[in-house]
Amino acid sequence: xxxxxxxxxxxxxxxxxxxxxxxxxxxxxxxxxxxxxxxxxxxxxxxxxxxxxxxxxxxxxxxxxxxxxxxxxxxxxxxxxxxxxxxxxxxxxxxxxxxxxxxxxxxxxxxxxxxxxxxxxxxxxxxxxxxxxxxxxxxxxxxxxxxxxxxxxxxxxxxxxxxxxxxxxxxxxxxxxxxxxxxxxxxxxxxxxxxxxxxxxxxxxxxxxxxxxxxxxxxxxxxxxxxxxxxxxxxxxxxxxxxxxxxxxxxxxxxxxxxxxxxxxxxxxxxxxxxxxxxxxxxxxxxxxxxxxxxxxxxxxxxxxxxxxxxxxxxxxxxxxxxx
Amino acid sequence: xxxxxxxxxxxxxxxxxxxxxxxxxxxxxxxxxxxxxxxxxxxxxxxxxxxxxxxxxxxxxxxxxxxxxxxxxxxxxxxxxxxxxxxxxxxxxxxxxxxxxxxxxxxxxxxxxxxxxxxxxxxxxxxxxxxxxxxxxxxxxxxxxxxxxxxxxxxxxxxxxxxxxxxxxxxxxxxxxxxxxxxxxxxxxxxxxxxxxxxxxxxxxxxxxxxxxxxxxxxxxxxxxxxxxxxxxxxxxxxxxxxxxxxxxxxxxxxxxxxxxxxxxxxxxxxxxxxxxxxxxxxxxxxxxxxxxxxxxxxxxxxxxxxxxxxxxxxxxxxxxxxx
Numbered sequence: 318x319x320x321x322x323x324x325x326x327x328x329x330x331x332x333x334x335x336x337x338x339x340x341x342x343x344x345x346x347x348x349x350x351x352x353x354x355x356x357x358x359x360x361x362x363x364x365x366x367x368x369x370x371x372x373x374x375x376x377x378x379x380x381x382x383x384x385x386x387x388x389x390x391x392x393x394x395x396x397x398x399x400x401x402x403x404x405x406x407x408x409x410x411x412x413x414x415x416x417x418x419x420x421x422x423x424x425x426x427x428x429x430x431x432x433x434x435x436x437x438x439x440x441x442x443x444x445x446x447x448x449x450x451x452x453x454x455x456x457x458x459x460x461x462x463x464x465x466x467x468x469x470x471x472x473x474x475x476x477x478x479x480x481x482x483x484x485x486x487x488x489x490x491x492x493x494x495x496x497x498x499x500x501x502x503x504x505x506x507x508x509x510x511x512x513x514x515x516x517x518x519x520x521x522x523x524x525x526x527x528x529x530x531x532x533x534x535x536x537x538x539x540x541x542x543x544x545x546x547x548x549x550x551x552x553x554x555x556x557x558x559x560x561x562x563x564x565x566x567x568x569x570x571x572x573x574x575x576x577x578x579x580x581x582x583x584x585x586x587x588x589x590x591x592x593x594x595x596x597x598x599x600x601x602x603x604x605x606x607x608x609x610x611x612x613x614x615x616x617x618x619x620x621x622x623x624x625x626x627x628x629x630x631x632x633x634x635x636x637x638x639x640x641x
Numbered sequence: 642x643x644x645x646x647x648x649x650x651x652x653x654x655x656x657x658x659x660x661x662x663x664x665x666x667x668x669x670x671x672x673x674x675x676x677x678x679x680x681x682x683x684x685x686x687x688x689x690x691x692x693x694x695x696x697x698x699x700x701x702x703x704x705x706x707x708x709x710x711x712x713x714x715x716x717x718x719x720x721x722x723x724x725x726x727x728x729x730x731x732x733x734x735x736x737x738x739x740x741x742x743x744x745x746x747x748x749x750x751x752x753x754x755x756x757x758x759x760x761x762x763x764x765x766x767x768x769x770x771x772x773x774x775x776x777x778x779x780x781x782x783x784x785x786x787x788x789x790x791x792x793x794x795x796x797x798x799x800x801x802x803x804x805x806x807x808x809x810x811x812x813x814x815x816x817x818x819x820x821x822x823x824x825x826x827x828x829x830x831x832x833x834x835x836x837x838x839x840x841x842x843x844x845x846x847x848x849x850x851x852x853x854x855x856x857x858x859x860x861x862x863x864x865x866x867x868x869x870x871x872x873x874x875x876x877x878x879x880x881x882x883x884x885x886x887x888x889x890x891x892x893x894x895x896x897x898x899x900x901x902x903x904x905x906x907x908x909x910x911x912x913x914x915x916x917x918x919x920x921x922x923x924x925x926x927x928x929x930x931x932x933x934x935x936x937x938x939x940x941x942x943x944x945x946x947x948x949x950x951x952x953x954x955x956x957x958x959x960x961x962x963x964x965x
Binding site for chain 1: 801802803804805806807809810832833834835836837858900
């Protein structure tokens with residue numbers, strides 16, 4: 318088969334009739350749900366596995382789940398280089414997440430992840446730096462995202478990745494990061510984007526220690542095989558952890574490293590070797606599923622709790638210590 | 642070097658001082674520009690190269706650039722499978738683009754790419770189907786995107802890809818597509834997202850015939866070496882075209898094909914061969930640069946044309962015939 322001879326396929330065509338009548342205009346599936354008094358909420362599962370050498374201290378990732386209806390989550394990954402300066406890299410990431418939780422009470426910040434990032438960062442007094450991603454789901458189904466660095470977020474719909482953030486970095490393995498120092502990035506450097514979600518969409522978010530050790534096809538397979546979001550988060554984290562300590566696994570991290578010119582010494586190359594291996598790191602995974610809840614009136618108050626499913630999200634800050 | 646021993650780096654730290662004073666709150670770089678009476682506009686360059694066997698007919702891609710201030714562009718890629726049913730696949734894509742141009746006069750459609758897609762599709766009477774991407778830049782710097790299928794859009798900031806759409810498909814090489822038939826997709830199946838842009842950001846959008854034949858690092862290199870957007874669009878299209886007819890080039894398309902289980906016959910594999918090659922297809926490239934224009938008053942009227950640079954964007958529909 319020569320790739321260049323392929324031509325694109327149209328799906329089976331049942332009839333050769335004229336254009337079919339189309340449904341009346343709707344802004345989006347959630348706009349129509351809103352008209353029917355339905356609102357979008359998230360059910361969220363999380364799992365954290367610290368770096369193998371940081372199990373006792375819980376690692377340097379921190380995360381946060383909160384918001385009315387569980388519509389907000391965030392991950393901060395403390396930059397490990399600070400340990401060389403006798404600074405605990407976990408303090409900064411944990412404080413940023415704790416401050417993010419606090420500022421959710423602020424009306425402006427509670428509706429804009431970039432503003433929340435700005436306020437949480439400004440209120441942080443710890444020395445250090447961190448990559449951060451914050452995501453907020455509006456009741457209409459729009460997910461708002463602000464990200465500095467290489468935490469990631471993917472949206473899965475009908476078994477395929479249909480949206481993904483991209484990492485920002487200064488150079489290989491040195492991500493954009495908010496910092497206690499003037500040289501760092503701020504909310505102004507964030508990637509700010511939105512994506513319109515539909516009922517049933519799955520969101521998979523994580524620190525770079527997750528995405529550097531797992532491929533999209535593996536994420537899709539685990540999601541499809543998991544009975545629930547908690548099981549999915551745990552299985553995803555454990556698969557990434559397994560790859561991270563496998564020196565023969567050709568991980569997304571090692572593929573990227575080779576593409577940037579890193580490799581084994583020349584004499585090993587002559588013997589047929591190449592740079593492989595996972596990346597040992599803290600691994601944080603958040604899996605969220607978009608659901609709808611019925612609201613009894615136009616005010617949007619009094620959400621019927623029982624329709625949210627078994628997983629009711631609660632405001633909480635957490636670090637790797639809690640489930641490492 | 643063992644990949645798993647790497648630890649993330651923090652950038653050089655000039656002082657060990659306490660957190661530096663941060664700038665006053667700003668929503669985004671364009672929000673601040675708006676306060677200073679600056680608005681975001683696009684300068685747009687385009688280039689189309691038809692499939693080598695479709696040069697005489699101009700191919701089946703169509704595109705459209707328009708909107709006040711040149712803030713709207715779109716690409717439609719006619720699905721070639723219709724030729725087997727004696728339908729010219731170019732008619733549908735060209736009509737969708739022409740209708741998109743017409744409906745930009747509709748206030749609702751001119752502010753929402755998903756609505757524009759809905760109205761342009763509903764008004765199309767040709768038989769056929771197409772993948773479509775529509776992008777609109779708001780004056781505040783927010784780029785709104787609606788995409789059905791595997792046309793793509795990437796945002797480049799400071800020399801790196803910081804945003805990218807993902808293709809949607811039924812199975813390998815069969816993308817989501819709006820259609821004259823009921824079995825096709827509609828605006829309701831579109832990926833709908835936004836990304837906040839900054840002055841200087843570059844947008845690279847194209848049909849799958851472009852992105853299947855070029856890697857991100859090549860796009861970044863061409864963009865950085867090109868003196869302007871017209872030259873960049875031309876150079877990108879020509880590089881993709883060169884790869885598309887190179888049976889030995891290990892293209893994004895052939896890598897994806899192998900990952901889906903396609904390859905050369907087993908006896909060729911035994912001889913060390915593998916499936917390689919570009920994908921011969923129509924190639925459409927749109928390169929847009931985000932600029933700012935000063936407006937004289939709060940009304941946002943009377944944009945100073947001379948500040949837009951040499952490239953003034955105009956409303957136009959085009960097909961491959963125009964510059965093939």
